[in-house]
Amino acid sequence: MNTMYEPVIGLEIHIQLLTNSKLFCHCSTCFGAPQNTQVCPVCLGMPGVLPVLNERAIEFGIRLALATHCSIAERSIFARKNYFYPDLPKGYQISQFEDPLCSNGFIEVNDTESTHRIRITRIHIEEDAGKSIHAEEYVDADQTLIDLNRCGVPLLELVTEPDIRSPQEAYLFLTKLKQLVQYLDICDGNMEQGSLRCDANISIRPLHSKTLGIKTELKNMNSFKGVEKALEFEFNRQVQEIQNGNRIKQVTLMWDDKLNCVVPMRSKEMAHDYRYFPDPDLVPVIIRHSTIDTIQKKLPELPEDKLKRFMEDYKLPQYDAEVLTESKEIADYFEAVAKEIKDYKSVSNWIMGDVLRSLNEGKITINEFAIEPGRLSELLHLIEKKVINLTIAKTLFTKMMSDKRAPSELVTQLGLSQVSDTTEISALIDKILGQHQKEVADYLSGKVKIFGFLVGQIMRESKGRANPQVVNEILKDKLEKQRESNWGCIKS
Numbered sequence: 001m002n003t004m005y006e007p008v009i010g011l012e013i014h015i016q017l018l019t020n021s022k023l024f025c026h027c028s029t030c031f032g033a034p035q036n037t038q039v040c041p042v043c044l045g046m047p048g049v050l051p052v053l054n055e056r057a058i059e060f061g062i063r064l065a066l067a068t069h070c071s072i073a074e075r076s077i078f079a080r081k082n083y084f085y086p087d088l089p090k091g092y093q094i095s096q097f098e099d100p101l102c103s104n105g106f107i108e109v110n111d112t113e114s115t116h117r118i119r120i121t122r123i124h125i126e127e128d129a130g131k132s133i134h135a136e137e138y139v140d141a142d143q144t145l146i147d148l149n150r151c152g153v154p155l156l157e158l159v160t161e162p163d164i165r166s167p168q169e170a171y172l173f174l175t176k177l178k179q180l181v182q183y184l185d186i187c188d189g190n191m192e193q194g195s196l197r198c199d200a201n202i203s204i205r206p207l208h209s210k211t212l213g214i215k216t217e218l219k220n221m222n223s224f225k226g227v228e229k230a231l232e233f234e235f236n237r238q239v240q241e242i243q244n245g246n247r248i249k250q251v252t253l254m255w256d257d258k259l260n261c262v263v264p265m266r267s268k269e270m271a272h273d274y275r276y277f278p279d280p281d282l283v284p285v286i287i288r289h290s291t292i293d294t295i296q297k298k299l300p301e302l303p304e305d306k307l308k309r310f311m312e313d314y315k316l317p318q319y320d321a322e323v324l325t326e327s328k329e330i331a332d333y334f335e336a337v338a339k340e341i342k343d344y345k346s347v348s349n350w351i352m353g354d355v356l357r358s359l360n361e362g363k364i365t366i367n368e369f370a371i372e373p374g375r376l377s378e379l380l381h382l383i384e385k386k387v388i389n390l391t392i393a394k395t396l397f398t399k400m401m402s403d404k405r406a407p408s409e410l411v412t413q414l415g416l417s418q419v420s421d422t423t424e425i426s427a428l429i430d431k432i433l434g435q436h437q438k439e440v441a442d443y444l445s446g447k448v449k450i451f452g453f454l455v456g457q458i459m460r461e462s463k464g465r466a467n468p469q470v471v472n473e474i475l476k477d478k479l480e481k482q483r484e485s486n487w488g489c490i491k492s
């Protein structure tokens, strides 16, 4: 980061709500349906239709307001934002302007040392527009197709104050917001499918200055890392401009993920006048205190509360609790296993290690993971009951990812159960000692490290199935006996 200038960043984030139907009609909001099959006269903007507000969208807005310490307006107004675009059949978008649903909140982000409060200017409700499809796989280069399925899908738009001080902090903020909306069950947080969309505003100023510089707006980032990268690029570009003696122009820039650079879109001086005015088809939204109370009482446990509870109830280290509560699904998975297995730390280790690694490698979510909590509990039970040892458990875990049978069944079928039978192990040890007489002699002459080597050989011979504790005991015993009989030889 440049030492003479600091970036000043504010974000505008669109959050697509998980309601079943659209904001002002009964059409489904389901993602991925065939184009233009989830439409009706209302969302197509036919003459003479009337919008009817989806109460659930308001409830979702209030949930986010409560979780981000916002004030909730007793009376908020829907307004028409007028502009022409082919994917906006009405010629206006129903949004909120002067009296948004929520305002003046904050979200705190933590880096390793400190906590920084990012103020939220407002959160308002609006409807989404349709999608223009320019993809070459569908159409000739000069054609565009329109899909209106998304038209009228409810969104929350959250606008922050210019409080963010680095691209990394923007990334942390987005991660925190995603976690929050997922916990609140109001948005799936999937940025690839467009359920979370972020525009970033950035200006620079000399360090320690309090005034705001001219900002540019970045659009078209499709991942949180993309936002961070775009902001880093734009920060450096602005510093370069200033150092070259130029002024920053207030423009909208598109981030090009392939070229890793920004391309100008339009200059803000040319920006539309949206001619906002209150939508005459919709009455003001009046929210009673009792409604807020009811929603507050039903609010799901929030990430920070869950984190504390995980540390207290399960006695987990903070690091474990943080990793496990990062996503609600992982936290739920942990709790489902912890209901069956009382060694919580070992449950945590398995999930933080093998489970999360498998998810990363397979690029899947926990809900798509082949080993459900029930089957992981069974696996851990087998370890607890000493039916299998840890080495075998790892093999079994891998096997379970492709084989849906119960772990106990797999153990029997693949002959993986731990061998604790002393006669069997004793025979195994005799065989290995017979093959390694030199090592045995070395051991007896004082090279104690050889013991580990011998254990390794025995475990390998048993294909990992021998109970290591039993192996240790019997091996020690046998070696001691040999030592004694050697003494006998020398004496006689």
Ligand code: ADP
Residues within 6 Å of the ligand: 008, 009, 010, 011, 012, 159, 160, 161, 162, 163, 201, 202, 203, 212, 213, 214, 215
């Ligand atoms: P506009 O009029 O361009 O829409 P707003 O004042 O409504 O601008 O702010 C839009 C977003 O830009 C907000 O997230 C805000 O925090 C951010 N922002 C405003 N001014 C600046 C600035 N000088 N530098 C960086 N971000 C800014």
Ligand code: ZN
Residues within 6 Å of the ligand: 022, 025, 026, 027, 038, 039, 040, 041, 042, 043, 044, 152
């Ligand atoms: Zn509709």
Ligand code: MG
Residues within 6 Å of the ligand: none
């Ligand atoms: Mg604005």
